[in-house]
Structures are given as C-alpha cells and as structure tokens.
Amino acid sequence: MEESRLARINELYKKSKEIGLTEAEKTEQAELRSEYIQAIRKNLRGTLNQISLLNPDGSVTELSKKEKH
Template sequence: MISKERIARINALAKKSKNEGLTITEQAEQKKLREAYLAAFRGGMRNHIEGLKVVDEKGNDVTPEKLKKIQKEKGLHDR
C-alpha cells in the first residue's frame, strides 16, 4: 500500500506538470513515485487474483489449474 502523502505528491506533481511544467528533478521524482505506485497496485492485484475461486452456474469449481497450483503453494482454499 502506498501512503496518502505519496499519492498526494503524485497528484501535486501531475497538476504542476499540466499547469507550468516540471524541473528535471521533479520529473525524476514523479517517475520514481509512479513506479512505486504501479508496483503496489500490481502486487495488490496479484494477491486479489490469486485468492479467487471460479465457480460455474452449477456450483462446480472451474478455477484454472495454473491458479489452483499457485493457491496450493500459498496454502489458499485448502487445495
């Protein structure tokens, strides 16, 4: 999870970039903050997807085998 302060800084730099432009230092900071944000987002999304269990209309587990393997390795869903 990325802190509220870092998100606020990302937004402030984006606003400044649109209005007046950024210095080289600010551009580097913006790039670093964006990369950190994307890494946190991707990690959260990966955890969310790895925790999913796919069920069809009849209640049968149709979770892909690749996902079941990952879940078994992590001890999720007792598979």
C-alpha cells in the same frame, strides 16, 4: 502506498500542467509513478489469488499464475 505519496503524485501532475517540472521533479514523478504501479499490481495479484472457479461438475479450481512458454 501512503496518502502523502499519492498526494505528491497529484501535486507534481498539477504542477506539470500549469508551469512545468524541473528535471529533478520529473525524475521524482517517474519514481513515484513506478512505485504506484507496483502497488496496484501487488494488490491485483493478491485479489486474484483469493479467487476460485466453480466448474460445471461441481469441483473447485483455484486460479494460479500461468507459466510462460
């Protein structure tokens, strides 16, 4: 996520605490927060995909996404 978008999230947060936000700004804030959360999840998934577990018997198991039942 771009630094300018993170700065805008922080700017809207500060403004909401000081004087409040207009409806348009509230919508913008919600969209930016959603985008931020998606970026964090993508980053976390990428990190988890790089992890392998070493089993007691010496074999290596890669972490993978579990299927939902």
